[in-house]
Amino acid sequence: MPVSSARFRTLTILGGCAVMFLGQSARGADPPVPAPAGSAADLPDFQPGLWEYRRLALTSDSPRPRFDTLRKCADPSAEIRSKKAQLESRGCQFAPVVRRDGRYVSSWTCPTPEGPLTYRHVLIVTDPSSYLAMSETRLGHRVIQLKLEARRLGECPGAGGNGPANPAGIALPPAQQ
Numbered sequence: 001m002p003v004s005s006a007r008f009r010t011l012t013i014l015g016g017c018a019v020m021f022l023g024q025s026a027r028g029a030d031p032p033v034p035a036p037a038g039s040a041a042d043l044p045d046f047q048p049g050l051w052e053y054r055r056l057a058l059t060s061d062s063p064r065p066r067f068d069t070l071r072k073c074a075d076p077s078a079e080i081r082s083k084k085a086q087l088e089s090r091g092c093q094f095a096p097v098v099r100r101d102g103r104y105v106s107s108w109t110c111p112t113p114e115g116p117l118t119y120r121h122v123l124i125v126t127d128p129s130s131y132l133a134m135s136e137t138r139l140g141h142r143v144i145q146l147k148l149e150a151r152r153l154g155e156c157p158g159a160g161g162n163g164p165a166n167p168a169g170i171a172l173p174p175a176q177q
Contacts, residue, residue: 047128048075050153060143073156115140128152 051074057066088094092110099105104123109116121135129152137144 045128046076046131047152048078048156049073049129050156051076052151052153054149056147058145060141071153076150112139 051072053070053072055068055070059066087108087110090110092108094108095106097104097106104125105121106123107118107120109118111117117137117139119135119137121133124132126132131150133146133148133150135146135148137146
């Protein structure tokens with residue numbers, strides 16, 4: 001169904017925005033601390049380069065989980081800023097980020113033609129080259145749960161150590177095992 005497929009893509013794109021405006025690094029046993037939404041200090045500082053994203057998606061209307069892997073040259077910090085700005089321009093409302101026990105918890109609501117889309121996200125930053133993101137997106141009775149593991153694999157081909165040689169983020173095929 002094209003509507004369901006388009007809706008899934010929209011929800012997945014929003015789910016991919018998961019790490020936006022979230023904290024810098026993970027520290028153990030931090031008390032809950034709200035951070036001002038959208039400030040530059042809230043953005044993670046990830047290293048640009050060749051990244052691998054492994055995503056597991058569970059949807060309320062499908063009994064089978066969906067798993068995919070993507071490798072691309074990326075600057076995750078710049079992508080986060082860009083995606084947050086796109087969501088803000090669409091009228092999304094953000095709650096303050098809360099840091100608790102080395103995790104960054106965020107939520108936001110976005111208007112859609114089908115009603116409000118709500119999003120809750122937990123980000124665990126391992127270091128500037130890896131993170132784990134878990135999220136839940138709700139639109140009406142539909143629920144999508146995502147788990148995203150992201151890790152930097154190294155420099156982009158032809159980058160020479162100066163960030164992505166592929167600024168458009170063109171997907172590279174996963175390595176053959």
